[in-house]
Amino acid sequence: MMKKTTIILLLSILVIFGWTLMKMSVEDQGSSTEQIQPPQATLPFWQELKSEISGYLFLSSDQAYFLLDVAGNISLEIPLVPGTTAAVISPDGRQVIYWEGGFFYLFDLETMSVAQVNQDLVGSWGDKLVWSPDGTEIYFSCLPSDRMNAEICGLEINTGDYDVLTNIRAFAGKDVFVDASPGSLSYDGGTLFYIFSVGLPGGRDVSNSIHLLNMETGHVQVLLEEKDHAFVNPYQPLIAPDGRSLLFQALVEGVREVILLDIASGEYRQITTAANEYGISLSAWGPQSLGFFGAVGRLDKNGQLISVPTFFNLDGTILHQFEELDGWIVGWYR
Secondary structure (H helix, E strand, O other): OHHHHHHHHHHHHHHHHHHHHHHHHHHHHHHHHHHOOOOOOHHHHHHHHHOOOOOOEEEEOOOEEEEEOOOOOEEEEEEOOOOOOEEEEOOOOOEEEEEEOOEEEEEEOOOOEEEEOOOOOOOEEEEEEEEOOOOOEEEEEEOOOOOOOOEEEEEEOOOOOEEEOOOHHHHOEOOEEEEEEEEEEOOOOOEEEEEEEEEEOOOEEEEEEEEEEEOOOOOEEEEEEOOOOOOEEEEEEEEOOOOOEEEEEEEEOOEEEEEEEEOOOOOEEEOOOOOOOOOEEEEEEOHHHOEEEEEEEEEOOOOOEEEEEEEEEOOOOEEEEOOOOOOEEEEEOO
16 A cells, blocks of 8 residues: 555656646747847848839938939939029939929930020929829929919920919918829829818918829829828928838827828828837838838937938838938839
């Protein structure tokens, strides 16, 4: 009896000891898993994605405009004309059009020659230019002589003539200030996404909303209003290559962030986070609607604020940065 009891006791001890070892092993594995960092897929993903980016990136800095390859090598520098505040590269990558002092100029990248487009002075904020997919027109924020507010205009490049496409002044009043600024054009050229701003004179209490304009019928639809959202001052709406979603910038707790909007459902989500105190600027969609080009604010070694050109995934992950450059990517042509 004593022998049998001893055997049972020894077996119990072995079971408890084995269970304790197994638990320790599981805990150690869990602890090790938490300490192991997830594999960095950034470089392979970027290397694969680079093959989808044909042509060049169009970069703007304080001194000039540049053409870059995806490795960040400058292939062409375009001297910035004093007073130039906006420029955009043509869909075929052969020309750049820019606005300066009331006139549009066409810069040919092959001949390095410049030609004036319009002969009559045209007022503009000179903040954003949008080139039509067929390369025949430019859409911009204009200041018609008969109006006190900015409208959206379309300029024919061959003739230099322009038409006012919106009627924002219908919303203006004695104590109401209104403006419109283009954001992007759908890839079929049928819809223009723009910012409608309303506020008090002097730029006080300005509220922005995103509108879309049917280029064929002239019908205007409100896509997103600023009120009742966790962000303020949405601007620069960029339609995705697949036409399903829209990227735009907005201020979240005073910091520039990037937000993704699903056009069909109206649902949105913030992509970037406030981890960068100097904000993130939005520039252009990347290939296959998989990410976007932008710039991250950063202080250089001299304490100067610079903008580092960056490519982001749609979850806000930085996939690639052009570390040696200071500026922002205006766009890229395919």
